[in-house]
Amino acid sequence: MAFMVKSMVGGQLKNLTGSLGGGEDKGDGDKSAAEAQGMSREEYEEYQKQLVEEKMERDAQFTQRKAERATLRSHFRDKYRLPKNETDESQIQLAGGDVELPRELAKMIEEDTEEEEDKASVLGQLASLPGLDLSSLKDKAQTTLGDLKQSAEKCHIM
Numbered sequence: 001m002a003f004m005v006k007s008m009v010g011g012q013l014k015n016l017t018g019s020l021g022g023g024e025d026k027g028d029g030d031k032s033a034a035e036a037q038g039m040s041r042e043e044y045e046e047y048q049k050q051l052v053e054e055k056m057e058r059d060a061q062f063t064q065r066k067a068e069r070a071t072l073r074s075h076f077r078d079k080y081r082l083p084k085n086e087t088d089e090s091q092i093q094l095a096g097g098d099v100e101l102p103r104e105l106a107k108m109i110e111e112d113t114e115e116e117e118d119k120a121s122v123l124g125q126l127a128s129l130p131g132l133d134l135s136s137l138k139d140k141a142q143t144t145l146g147d148l149k150q151s152a153e154k155c156h157i158m
Contacts (some may be wrong), residue, residue, distance in 0.1 A: 063094055064095050064099070066091050067095030067099040068099055068100075068102055068105070069091075070087075070088035070091040070092050070099075071099045071100075072105055072109075075101075075109065
């Protein structure tokens with residue numbers, strides 16, 4: 001309750017004291033801000049330039065990370081034949097078009113690809129064995145399964 005009263009009355013009091021408080025001109029906003037920071041005007045301007053440069057660097061790094069993530073998503077969309085996303089393509093182009101994946105992500109993709117290749121190669125090796133006929137092996141498995149079903153039906157315990 002006290003919070004509600006304070007928030008309602010406090011804001012109005014600040015407005016009232018602000019309008020009554022000072023009839024003085026503040027003049028140049030940069031000068032007063034520089035003096036408030038305890039710096040000269042040149043130091044303050046240099047400080048502001050540094051802040052702007054740091055912000056631009058952070059934005060560039062953020063854009064690069066977004067593009068790397070978009071590249072990864074588009075890679076998986078291609079791999080699993082999913083529809084493409086326009087926002088991912090635009091993020092990649094914003095970062096310069098040619099975005100490389102970070103080493104960790106590229107390593108993870110390589111491991112997944114190697115595992116899939118190993119699985120495919122084992123099946124490929126079975127099919128390529130000269131003495132192994134997969135169709136006859138399939139027929140034998142089906143007849144064995146049928147025999148098991150018949151013996152299970154004849155079993156009196158079950």
